[in-house]
Amino acid sequence: MNSRSLHWPRWAVSWSAAASPPNVAIGPMTTTPSFSDQTLRQVVRLSAGGQAFRVRLSNLYGRAPLRIGSARTAVVCPDGRERPGSAQPLTFAGARALQVPPGATMVSDPIERPLAALSRLAIVLHVDSAPGPATAHPVGLFPTEISPRGAFVDRPFVVADTTPMRCFLASVEVLGAARTLAVIGDSLSDGVGSSPGLDRRWPDVLAERLASRAGAPWAVANQGIGGNRLLNDGVGAGVNALARLDRDVLALPGVAALIVFQGVNDLGFAYGGMTGDFAAAMSPPGAIMADPALVVAAYRQIVDRARGAGLAVYGATLLPFKGSMFWSARAEEARQAINAFIRHGGLFDAVLDFDAALRDPADPQSLLARFHCGDFLHGSDEGYRVLGESVDLALFAA
Secondary structure, three states, X not given: OOHHHOOOOEEEEEEEOOOEOOOOOOOOOOOOOOEEEEEEEEEEEOOOOEOEEEEEEEOOOOOOOEEEEEEEEEEEOOOOOEOOOOOEEOOEOOEOOEXXXXXXXXXXXXXXXXXXXXXXXXXXXXXXXXXXXXXXXXXXXXXXXXXXXXXXXXXXOOOOEEEOOEEOEEEEEEEEOOEEEEEEEOHHHHOOOOOOOOOOOHHHHHHHHHHHOOOOOEEEEEEEOOOOOOOXXXXXXXXXXXXXXXXXXXXXXXXXXXXXXXXXXXXXXXXXXXXXXXXXXXXXXXXXXXXXXXXXXXXXHHHHHXXXXXXEEEEEOOOOOOOOOOOOHHHHHHHHHHHHHHHHOOOOOEEEOHHHHHEEOOEEEXXXXXXXXXXXXXXXXXXXXXXXXXXXXXXXXX
16 A cells, blocks of 8 residues: 555545647647637546645646746536635745746645535636647546636636647645545546546546445546557657656555556557558657557556555456457457456456456457447447446455
């Protein structure tokens, strides 16, 4: 067990979004926006509650200082309106204005307001200046509202534009008894294919189950990035999992366990049938060809490093993807070999058999039709629900 989690109250990440280098418009990717003298409003759902909270802002991929003129938070009601009287300014070392150096994150002063698990929080930022594209998480599944030019932190604004990306937000952390379960993965954890705005990703479903039971509280930090791979960086897909593990998992306040659900993109780009500019950008000359032995070696690295930081590590089997642009007989052979290792190799503290949960009994190389969104690769709301419900809560009993 993570020594950082033995005493409470302690800080734990209750919501997170892993940042990706700026996108360019290629294939399914859209260009990462830039902002200057504009106000952004973003709504997040916490997985666990606490007696206080704080917000972490990121300028990880900024080329110059991120200048925030002011910021605030407010509790959001089920109907989407902000709860009257819940708005509170965000301060940083007592000041409302903030400059975040390039490559850095900065955490706000604590706000001593109790929040329940599954509370929704609006975070409003006046971005005074942020030269270059924003530090962002591309698949937000909830619109970031963008104002006309001006500071509208403390007054309503007419929404001039929206982006599906999470911008400058790294995490919301709560003070209490919760520990954090981190998820490292790709679009299957990021929720591609699920209904926007409804929190239907499988980590959301797992968070709801953890919040509704009695016993030790656990938060869930979903650090999935669409398109992410174990061994290669990608356009709009973040740096590879081995490169981002320390920052996106091991450095999280309160982290005590990790689910590893990753590898489909490695196989798809190595063995699948994708062609064109996007495929070429994702697999440039010199990219690592991810065979099963290399994928297993990457898993061993993740487990060794996470256990060294005191985390329990759980491995999820890779979902079938026959019928998708990624599939080939070689990719399927590699998936079967990797899943056999996950199930029987003894590396992980427990195995989450996601493959068995969603595969078609009549064609085990494919997802059951109602469990995918139509592309034979990504989950539907029902498919993600089944994944979230398949996780054994006994793993988080203590």
